[in-house]
Amino acid sequence: MRSLAGRDVFFDSEGFLVDPSQWSEEMAEQLAREIGISFLEETHWRVIHFIRDYYLQNGRAPLHRELKKGSGMPLMEIEGLFPGGIKMGARLLAGLPNPRTCGM
Amino acid sequence: MIYLDNAATTFPKPREVLERMIDLYAAKGVSPGRGGYDCAQEADELVSGVRQRLCQFFGGDDPHRVIFASNATDALNLVIQGAVKPGGHVVSSQLEHNSVLRPLHHLRERGLIDYDLVPFDGQGFIDPDDVARAIRPQTQLVVLTHASNVLGTIQPIEAIGALCREKGVPLVIDTAQSAGVIPINISDWGVSALAFTGHKSLLGPTGIGGLVLSRSFEVQPTRFGGTGIDSQELIHTPTYPHRLEAGTLNILGIIGLMAGLDYLAAHGMESILQRERALARRLWQGLAELKRVKLYGTDRLDRRLGVILANIEGMIPADVGAILDGDFGIATRVGLHCAPLVHQRLGTGRAGGVRFSVGPFNTESEIDQAVEAIKKIAEFRRTG
Numbered sequence: 001m002r003s004l005a006g007r008d009v010f011f012d013s014e015g016f017l018v019d020p021s022q023w024s025e026e027m028a029e030q031l032a033r034e035i036g037i038s039f040l041e042e043t044h045w046r047v048i049h050f051i052r053d054y055y056l057q058n059g060r061a062p063l064h065r066e067l068k069k070g071s072g073m074p075l076m077e078i079e080g081l082f083p084g085g086i087k088m089g090a091r092l093l094a095g096l097p098n099p100r101t102c103g104m
Numbered sequence: 105m106i107y108l109d110n111a112a113t114t115f116p117k118p119r120e121v122l123e124r125m126i127d128l129y130a131a132k133g134v135s136p137g138r139g140g141y142d143c144a145q146e147a148d149e150l151v152s153g154v155r156q157r158l159c160q161f162f163g164g165d166d167p168h169r170v171i172f173a174s175n176a177t178d179a180l181n182l183v184i185q186g187a188v189k190p191g192g193h194v195v196s197s198q199l200e201h202n203s204v205l206r207p208l209h210h211l212r213e214r215g216l217i218d219y220d221l222v223p224f225d226g227q228g229f230i231d232p233d234d235v236a237r238a239i240r241p242q243t244q245l246v247v248l249t250h251a252s253n254v255l256g257t258i259q260p261i262e263a264i265g266a267l268c269r270e271k272g273v274p275l276v277i278d279t280a281q282s283a284g285v286i287p288i289n290i291s292d293w294g295v296s297a298l299a300f301t302g303h304k305s306l307l308g309p310t311g312i313g314g315l316v317l318s319r320s321f322e323v324q325p326t327r328f329g330g331t332g333i334d335s336q337e338l339i340h341t342p343t344y345p346h347r348l349e350a351g352t353l354n355i356l357g358i359i360g361l362m363a364g365l366d367y368l369a370a371h372g373m374e375s376i377l378q379r380e381r382a383l384a385r386r387l388w389q390g391l392a393e394l395k396r397v398k399l400y401g402t403d404r405l406d407r408r409l410g411v412i413l414a415n416i417e418g419m420i421p422a423d424v425g426a427i428l429d430g431d432f433g434i435a436t437r438v439g440l441h442c443a444p445l446v447h448q449r450l451g452t453g454r455a456g457g458v459r460f461s462v463g464p465f466n467t468e469s470e471i472d473q474a475v476e477a478i479k480k481i482a483e484f485r486r487t488g
Contacts, residue, residue: 064430075423075430076484085423 016098023095110463163289228257256411265294307364312357390475410462
């Protein structure tokens with residue numbers, strides 16, 4: 001547990017939120033700085049919000065093709081946009097839980 | 105979709121396998137051996153016929169000792185838990201899948217057994233001398249994979265079988281990756297038990313697999329129930345195959361397995377192997393030329409199956425797999441492949457790698473597209 005964006009938050013050993021409902025934009029900004037993004041731009045937010053909204057509506061992360069279509073960006077670009085890549089960058093900043101399967 | 109995850113399960117299945125399953129299950133899909141009606145007897149004969157074919161296929165010495173299970177993991181659990189006794193010792197390897205590691209760990213945690221895992225070399229091979237050195241007076245079993253599900257490397261089972269026979273220790277092999285693509289003869293090789301799955305290179309459906317036991321090897325039952333015979337007894341049927349089977353068999357899966365064997369017989373296992381190796385060679389050579397791409401294990405492709413592990417420098421394998429899928433329509437398996445010790449040894453840590461595994465229906469064009477995709481990803485990462 002650590003204090004982030006004014007509240008106590010639980011993270012797992014890889015830095016993913018244990019409880020996705022604790023997420024806030026302020027928290028994402030602070031986490032972004034920690035992984036090397038000094039300022040979250042519109043393209044970052046577009047990806048983060050799509051992933052997060054999809055998760056809240058469907059109870060799971062978007063499929064790869066859904067992420068590509070929904071964000072309007074190839075996955076290769078999303079990977080390059082976040083220093084941690086798709087899983088450890090975009091997904092983490094969107095506050096989704098850590099996927100337990102070793103292939104995610 | 106370009107499917108390069110055949111080490112997980114072959115896909116698609118041959119049309120003739122699927123059609124045979126539907127037709128025969130529609131005609132004979134009753135409970136085999138149960139009931140006094142003709143169709144039940146015919147279903148039982150069908151099952152016995154598949155036992156005979158599998159026995160012959162794997163060089164077994166008794167078709168009654170072909171045991172059906174759900175898959176290779178299920179079969180390995182049956183044989184490991186049924187063959188070790190308290191205080192015993194098992195020798196296995198760091199190349200193993202969790203289908204072996206987890207049953208062994210479970211037994212050790214319960215204080216029943218101890219085990220040692222022999223290493224593999226930088227090329228991906230176990231040294232038979234290491235196995236010989238690890239065997240103790242208390243060793244009750246040696247359990248090894250025939251071919252690594254991460255690296256595809258084919259292990260020297262014949263040499264290990266010979267030394268196990270000399271030392272009087274039963275050898276169990278996991279053929280999840282090799283059955284149906286590499287010729288196997290457990291009698292000649294000195295193997296006491298073979299675990300197989302039906303849904304990989306045997307080209308059957310998921311949910312069917314089994315064990316082939318040699319006559320000299322006894323396995324105690326670890327699950328009990330109806331077998332269709334000796335119903336008045338509370339003691340589970342002690343004779344094979346019922347000794348290790350309980351409940352209604354997966355006859356649809358068994359039909360699929362039979363149809364898969366038919367497919368292999370018609371198309372030739374050797375021919376399929378050579379084709380898959382040629383595709384794997386094309387993939388290896390293509391990837392080996394790319395900057396920032398690392399390949400693992402031996403480049404002697406005649407000593408491995410069509411399984412290739414790769415990584416792109418500076419990228420998480422899960423992301424490479426996601427891009428391959430989302431941007432290029434290429435299905436691979438990323439991560440640890442349920443074989444964490446292999447990745448520990450390779451230095452690929454918790455993230456693992458990207459595994460490409462070819463199957464009987466891949467084409468040269470698909471392999472070229474996969475190489476081109478990796479090239480684009482690696483270049484984009486450098487310049488993007």
